[in-house]
Amino acid sequence: MPQIEQLAATWGSQVFWLVLTFGIVFLVVGLGMVPKVQGTVDKRDDGIAADLAAAGQARAEADATEEAWRVRENASREAAQKLLAEARAKGAAATAERLAAANAEVQARVDAAEADITAQKRTALGEIEIVAAQATQDIVARVAGLSVSEQDAHGAVKAVLHG
Known part of the structure; x- marks a missing residue:
């Protein structure tokens, strides 16, 4: 075969051009x-590393800001809640005072x-005693035909009413 016979004659030239081509490609590319x-x-x-560091710092700042906000x-x-409790206590005290004043009134x-x-009642009882004494005098006069003094009739009525 003629191609194989030419291999020995062209081998050195092909290796040279191969090395030269790869050398140029290495110089240009490499x-x-x-x-x-x-x-x-x-x-x-x-x-990317700087962006990640900035993002981490921003996250830390955001976490710190959020924590401060939560604390506030x-x-x-x-x-x-303290003001509300104080207001409730003041309201309860004011209500108790008003209630005490109203109860006192x-x-x-x-x-x-x-x-x-x-x-x-005393006046009415006094008047009842007077009327009863007069009625007693009238009843005794009509029933028994006797005349009873006003003091005796009054004493009898008192004795019956007050025991």
């Missing part, structure tokens, strides 16, 4: 393009009414 690509990749990696919110809630009215009723 020394020219790879450093640029590697620099771009390094910049991208550095940018809890403090505000406690203050509001009502008790004073009741006491005055009871005193008035007692006085009117």
Whole structure:
């Protein structure tokens, strides 16, 4: 075969051109393009790392801000509950005072009414005694035909009424 016979004659030339071609490709790609690509990749990696660090710092700041907000919110809630409790206590005290004043006023009215009723009762009993004494005098005069003095009739009525 003629192709195999030519192999020995062209072998050195093919190896030379192969080495020369790969050398040029290595110089162009390896020394020219790879450093640029590697620099771009390094910049991208550095940018991603910086972005991740910034995001982590922002997250830490957001967590700290949220925690501070929660602390303020809890403090505000406690203050509001304290004010509400104080307002309830003041309202209860004011209501108790008004209730005590109203009870005292009502008790004073009741006491005055009871005193008035007692006085009117005494007056009515006194009038009843007088009327009963007069009725006693009239009844004794009509039934027995006797005349009884006003003092005797009054004493008899008192004895019967008061035991």
